Amino acid sequence: MYKLQPKPVIVTLEIASADMEQFNTLRALHFPGHANYLEAHLTLFYRLPGMEAAIPEILQQYAQRPVMPLQVSGVVNFGTGVAYTLQSSMLQELHASLQKDFDPWLVKQDRHPLRPHITIQNKVTAFKAAQLHAQLTESFTPFDITAVGFGTWAYLRGPWKALDRFMFEER
Template sequence: MTAPLILTLQLEPAAAAHFNQLRRSHYPAYANMVDAHVTLFHRLPADEPRIVDSLSGIGALVSFTLTVNAVQQYTNGVAYTLLSPTLQVFHHSLQQQWLSFLTWRDQQLLRPHITIMNKVTAYKAQQLHQRLTADFVPFEIGATGVQLWRYCKGPWELKETYSFEG
């Protein structure tokens, strides 16, 4: 069976560098196999031609901003949550086009976030959450496209980048 595909949002270089640095600092090294990312779809079938067909047409879309609006603590991790009506509309449009082959998880409402710590104790997650929220102020970052990855049970393999050109 061919490895499934993952679709992520591509962030502007400065934002990607910022979140990658946070992830390198706080994510356990043994488990940190990919850069910081915003997952749009977790498990797409690699042999489905409609995926590439849909993504090939996104060049007409314009780059847009997302608001990094909060630091969220999970049981064993920490993430920054994101708000963007544009992203929600874009994601919903792809969901409708791909509904027949999406997993249950990928059919759900998108809750965009960037995980910077995971697979740690609840105590470590709580400590980082408290540190990051102490002086947190919402800020904006830019989205410049999407990236399609092949899941390889470890580091992901970049298959294609589709930039927002319009």
């Protein structure tokens, strides 16, 4: 049961746990330990108001859908880290619809088009990021994963606290 709370809420796309194993393994190996508070994740919205009762209602409504395939399409170096990029027209349409419903509460960062990614390294030197990027790119082949729902999290100035999950329907 979702509980309203004063901290900002982060919304993630839940990925099948078997699909996340490889990302979590890479994150454990390459993310600096002092800054690795979280498992790998795909953030949809970075800051929604935790006291807004409509947010969980909207997520529950949108969860009434089948699981969604996503393609892991590439590896990107963003200067201080590395992430896997994802492609899905269904996810882009879903995110755009959620943006419309969340419009009154969106901060500037959450108004941008979604660039879905799963970060496996961050807060490192440009040299370390370039090394990992080259290593992962050398053997990369696109592959599919499955989105299975939404997760909500309270932001605690570093770590996140899990609040609730809104799971898609298995069809």
